[in-house]
Amino acid sequence: MxxxxxxxxxxxxxxxxxxxxxxxxxxxxxxxxxxxxxxxxxxxxxxxxxxxxxxxxxxxxxxxxxxxxxxxxxxxxxxxxxxxxxxxxxxxxxxxxxxxxxxxxxxxxxxxxxxxxxxxxxxxxxxxxxxxxxxxxxxxxxxxxxxxxxxxxxxxxxxxxxxxxxxxxxxxxxxxxxxxxxxxxxxxxxxxxxxxKSNDDFVENIRGRLQQKDGVVNLQKHIISDIMRTRYADSIVNIGEGMRILKDRISCFKFLIVLDDVDEEFGFSEIFGKIEHNVSGSRFIVTSRDVKVLGTLTEESKLYRVREMNHDHALQLFSKYAFRKDSPPSSHETLSKDIVAVAAGLPLTVKVGTNLVEGIRLNEFSEELGKECFMNLSELRYLDAKVKSLTGDCSMYLPNLRWLQLKIRTGEVLPKFSMENLVVLELLSPMKDDCGSLMHIKMANKLKVLKVFGHYGLTSFPEFPQSQSLEILHLLYFGSMSSPKDLDIGNLRNLNELQLRSCKVRKIRGGTIGMLKGLRVLEFRDFYCRKNLREVLADIGVLQFLEILRVDVKNGGAEYLFPWRNLLLGIKLPTSLKVLRTSSPVANLPELLDLEEMTVEDCDTFGLELPPADGDSNMWWKLSKLKSLKIKRTKLSLPTRLLLPSSLTTLHILECQELDWLPSLENLENVTQLIISSCPLIKEIPGLGSLLSLTKLSLVGCKAMERLPSLASLSKLDELFTSACPLVVEIQGLGGLKSLQHLTIDSAENLTRLLGFGNLLFFNKLETITITNCPLLTSLSFHDLDDGDDGCGDCQLPAVLCSLRYLSISGTMLVLDILCQMLQLAQFPSLLTFSLKVMGIDNVDVELPLEWIGSMEKLAELTLSGLVSVWKLPFLSKLRNLKKLTIAGAPNLQEVEELAGLKSLEHIKLTGCTSLQRLPADDLSSLKQLQSIDISDCANLADQFTPRKTNLTALIRWEAVVTMLDPDMLWDRPSA
CATH class of the missing domain: 3.40.50.10140 (Toll/interleukin-1 receptor homology (TIR) domain)
Incomplete structure (x- = not known):
């Protein structure tokens, strides 16, 4: 200051x-x-x-x-x-x-x-x-x-x-x-x-301002209102008055005023008058692309020309943007130097070149670059391209382009361009040419964004500028269904975003949406219409700088009737939103008080209505800047005393299917997610441990839940997610969860406990553990260690479990005893990705343990499966950082043993293993980082599986359906 x-x-x-x-x-x-x-x-x-x-x-x-x-x-x-x-x-x-x-x-x-x-x-x-x-x-x-x-x-x-x-x-x-x-x-x-107030002012795009009607007076008003922070400037009616006020202020107070991008129309003294003896010490910075313009300023002015970069610095800048390093890779060195040379040391043009490289495979780009293509790239002013073929005349090498972007990749027809100093555009194909390549977007008149896309059915639209110069728009796929057209929206009176997305339409034309006074986004998303989108959104609360909305409507035709009937039902809205979305009712969700998100979605014909209708007492606590909510297929209704927001931070709920109750969630203490999902008739969750800034949870099917809380006050949870939930039967505190990191659980057909789950393995922020179908889960023997009733007296968990990183247990029951034994192994903390899948739960043999596979020395993926009573396998030479394996069904396996020390294997698989009998790993030439093999049903594999004529040096995938082929044929086939 x-x-x-x-x-x-x-x-x-x-x-x-x-x-x-x-x-x-x-x-x-x-x-x-x-x-x-x-x-x-x-x-x-x-x-x-x-x-x-x-x-x-x-x-x-x-x-x-x-x-x-x-x-x-x-x-x-x-x-x-x-x-x-x-x-x-x-x-x-x-x-x-x-x-x-x-x-x-x-x-x-x-x-x-x-x-x-x-x-x-x-x-x-x-x-x-x-x-x-x-x-x-x-x-x-x-x-x-x-x-x-x-x-x-x-x-x-x-x-x-x-x-x-x-x-x-x-x-x-x-x-x-x-x-x-x-x-x-x-x-x-x-x-x-x-x-x-601060006494600095930055005034951009002087050229554009001066070209408008009453340009000098409007520019004076802008500067006065910025430096005086007052609406007094609105009353200025002529240049002389504006000049007098500016001279007066600048002579009394010290200001820094930056005037950006002036041209020959700019006259300093026409705007500020003649400033003599600048006693206040005010400073002006004036930028222009034309040095002659700056030569007309006062004698006290000093010119500074921003110099071009030297070749080495330009190449370094190019490389940082294109390749994230200080110099280009040798494969792209020549091309990079060519682009930098053409860019003539202008930093923006150098950066433009990198955007082209990032957006295109370089070999495609190098075919297009040649000196005849975009000659004089130093004048380019951004492009992008992405390309695979580019036709048309590129209007005499893009005079002063000003952005563009494009894409093409066989999107039919388009180039030509120029469009008189453009200012953005985009397009991003796939384009089919029934817009006559968009008729050169009606000559663009200094456009200000647009975007387009357009696709297959297309059937017309763009023909915008005539220049109320745009300010964003979008569109995406446009018309047809069989062949609506129209749109127009009266040259879009300086909109400020809009979107539309999948489009279609037939009607809208030249009026309303509050005639777009300064809009600030809107969207419509999957939008259709066919006359006339509830009279073009019956003046959508006369906007007052809207701040997003969204909607997602369809309209006309029986198949769209219900979503349309809801279309912003009693309307009203803005006051000035901050997001929303809806498939209607709202009018006027207690006056929205700067909302911050919401959504709602299909609304099931006139659903929603959360705030109670009885006066002020609990009007959603006046929304107090909400922070998300969501909901989805809807038809809610609720009260009998509803609290919510205090100010949320997400929630969801989703498919709803006639809900049947929820709140309190006392009172959300700034939630951080929750979700819930399909909801068939919920049955509880009210306080859910009062949520103390939760950090996800989820739940999913819920099918009439039958309790859940404690989750011992959730200490900033970090995930959980249960799945179909049939009638839960416990879970409780999971040892206070001290910032869990994942878990899951899944179908849980009448779960039967879990409680402290061994104090969640002493809170070392386990990373995932999945569990899956859970029929009655009884043998998770350390599950309630907290309670002293764990049925696992001799189980000593290690003092540290360093971030597990995935363990999936499926079907469950006695296999969970194995988990208990595994957790005794001091090496288990460094386990990388372990997935034990037991799929035929009724057949898992009590003798399963297998001395938990050589203490799993820094495993790196395994996956067993089915294992119906195993028969041998052991200890796979202590795994030496395995790198995959798998095995699968395994009916009565018949060996495998040490697989020659595995020496960082790299894949295998096997699957059915129908009495495999042996797999003498010594004959697999010590594997040498194998790289796949698959096999499948494995019928009677035995000793004939020997790689007699190859040493498997980094074999890249080999599959065999061994039930159909003699494996020796695969190893000994004659050379071609």
């Missing part, structure tokens, strides 16, 4: 304060000798002086102490005005100190310095409220507000930077206290005070 401005405030305010003090006191103040006083004196860290204070400074220390507060305090003390400057940072405890109450009691004038973080301080708010109360009791007291880099409207309404502060106070302070603070801010914010 400019110290000059602060000093000005410091000079101006003390005389005003003096004027407000009683007259007898004033003469004695002015007669005393002025001394130099440091800002620290008079702070509340010192004992209070005897006698009353005259001025109390109320401020947020970190924002203003070393800026306006110190300057103002120093001036006041020098003028012998007794001033109380408190230091909130040295206070301890919650109570309002007596010294502070006494200082407020004594002070006649209260100076409130509102700054960005003011409302985060309970002390600032408490002082303000106390003084407002005193003022209402004693009419002689005076409050003087200073709005330091904040808008007085934000103070009055507690919006902008103050809004978040009050949301945070909701967690710590009761509603009555918050109401008192807000009321004090509203009253003081409405008083006349001093608004201290």
């Amino acid at each position: 400019n110290r000059g401005v602060l000093a000005t405030a410091g000079l101006v305010l003390p005389p005003i304060l003096l004027h407000r003090l009683w007259s007898g006191r004033r003469s004695s103040i002015l007669s005393e000798t002025i001394e130099d006083v440091s800002p620290e004196k008079g702070s509340s860290s010192l004992p209070l002086p005897i006698g009353e204070y005259e001025v109390f400074l109320n401020f947020r220390g970190p924002d203003t102490r070393h800026q306006i507060t110190d300057i103002l305090y120093r001036f006041l003390v020098n003028l012998k005005i007794r001033t109380f400057k408190d230091d909130e940072e040295i206070r301890k405890g919650e109570a309002f100190p007596p010294s502070l109450a006494k200082a407020i009691e004594q002070s006649k004038i209260f100076v409130a310095i509102f700054s960005k973080n003011y409302a985060h301080s309970k002390w600032c708010l408490g002082e303000l409220a106390a003084f407002v109360e005193r003022k209402e009791q004693e009419k002689g007291r005076i409050i003087l507000p200073i709005f330091y880099l904040v808008d007085p409207r934000d103070v009055r309404c507690q919006t902008g930077p103050f809004e978040k502060a009050f949301q945070q106070h909701e967690k710590k302070f009761d509603e009555k206290t918050r109401h008192v603070w807000k009321d004090a801010m509203a009253k003081v914010g409405a008083l006349e005070g001093w608004h201290i």
Whole structure:
């Protein structure tokens, strides 16, 4: 912040304060000798002086102490005005100190310095409220507000930077206290005070502004309103008046004004007048592509030409963008140097070249690049391309293009371009040419975005500009179904986004959607229409800068009837949204109070209606800046006392199917996901451990759930996700979950416990463990270690389980005893990807253990499966970092043994293994990082499987359906 401005405030305010003090006191103040006083004196860290204070400074220390507060305090003390400057940072405890109450009691004038973080301080708010109360009791007291880099409207309404502060106070302070603070801010914010602002102004696109009607006056208005932060500029009607105001301000105050992209239409003195003796020290930075334009400025001006990059720096910049390193790979070196040479050292053009490289396979691009293709690339001004063939005339090598993008890849017809200095476009094929290659988007008239796409059915649309110059749009697939057309929307009066997506239409044309006054997004998504989209959204709450919406409608034709009938049913909306989506009812979901997301989706014909209809008492807590929600196939309805939002952060619910109850979720403590899914008639979840900032959960089928909570207060969960849930039967605390990382569980047909799950393996943030169908889960022997009732007296879990990284158990029952034994192995923590799938659960043999496969030394994938009573396998030479294997069905396996030490195997598989008998790994030439083999049914494999005539050096995949072929044929086939 400019110290000059602060000093000005410091000079101006003390005389005003003096004027407000009683007259007898004033003469004695002015007669005393002025001394130099440091800002620290008079702070509340010192004992209070005897006698009353005259001025109390109320401020947020970190924002203003070393800026306006110190300057103002120093001036006041020098003028012998007794001033109380408190230091909130040295206070301890919650109570309002007596010294502070006494200082407020004594002070006649209260100076409130509102700054960005003011409302985060309970002390600032408490002082303000106390003084407002005193003022209402004693009419002689005076409050003087200073709005330091904040808008007085934000103070009055507690919006902008103050809004978040009050949301945070909701967690710590009761509603009555918050109401008192807000009321004090509203009253003081409405008083006349001093608004201290930044004195910098950046004015872009001067060329475009000057080409508009009344361009000079409008530019003057823009600058005046930026530097004065006032609407006074609206009343300026001619150049002379604008010039006088600008000269006056610039001669009195120091400004930095940046005027970007001027051309020959620009005349400095026509806008600012002749500025002589620039005593204020204001500075102007003017940028142009044309040095002659800058030559017309005043004699005091200094020209600076931004130099081109030298070749080496340009190549380095190119390489960083294209290849994420300082130099190009040798395979692309020549091409990279060619592009950099053509870019002529202009940084933007160098970066453009990298966008082309990123978007295209380089061999395709190099075919297109040749010197005749886009000659003089230094004038390009961005492109992108992606290409596989490019036809047409590329309008005399793209004069001053200004973005484009494209794609093509055999998307039929398009190029030509130029379109007089474009400003974006995109297209991104696949394009079929019934828009006559979009008729050169009606010559573009300095376009401002567009996008398009267009596809198969196409049947016309674009013909926009005529230049109300666009400001975004999109479209995507457009028309047909069999052959609607129309659209138009009256040259889209400066829209500001829109979208549409899969389109189709027949009608809309030249009016409404509130005639798009500054729009700010909208969309329609899978959109259809055929006359006339509920009279083009019956003036959608007359917009007032909308902030997104979405919708997702179809309209006309019986198959679209129901979603259409819902189309924004009682309408109303904006007040100015912040996202939504819907398939209708809302009107006007208690006036939306700056929503922040929502969704709803199919709505099942006139569904939804969450807030109760009975007055103000629980109106979704006035939505208080919601933060997501979602819902999906809908038809809800609810109340009988519904809480929600407190301000959510996601939730979902999804297919709903006639819901049958939910809330409380007491009261969400800033959820962080949840989900739920198909919902058939829920049955419980109300508080779900009061969610303490959950971090996912999920649940899925729910089929009439039958309880769930505790999940011992979820300590910031990190996933879980159960699946179909048939009638759960326990789960409970899972040992407090200390930030879990995944788990899952799945179908759970009447689960039967889990409780502490061995204190979730001592909270080392396990990474996944899946479990699956779970018939009655009984033998997870360490599942409730917390309870001392674990049925696993001799099971000693290791003290550390370093982030497991996936363990899938399927079907379950006795296999879970094996898990218990595996967890005794000290090496298990470094397990990488372990997947034990037991698929024929009824046949799993009690003898399964197999000395848990050589202690699984840093495994790296295994997967067994079925294993119906196994018969041999052991210890696969301690696995030596395995790299896959598999095996599968295994009816009565008949060996496998050491597979020659596996030496970092790289695949195999096997599958059916129908009495495999042996697989002498010694004959597999010690594997040498094998690289696949598959096999399949394995009928009577035995000794004939020997690689007699190959050493398998990094074999790349070999499959054999061994039930049909003699494997020797595969190994010994004659050479061609």
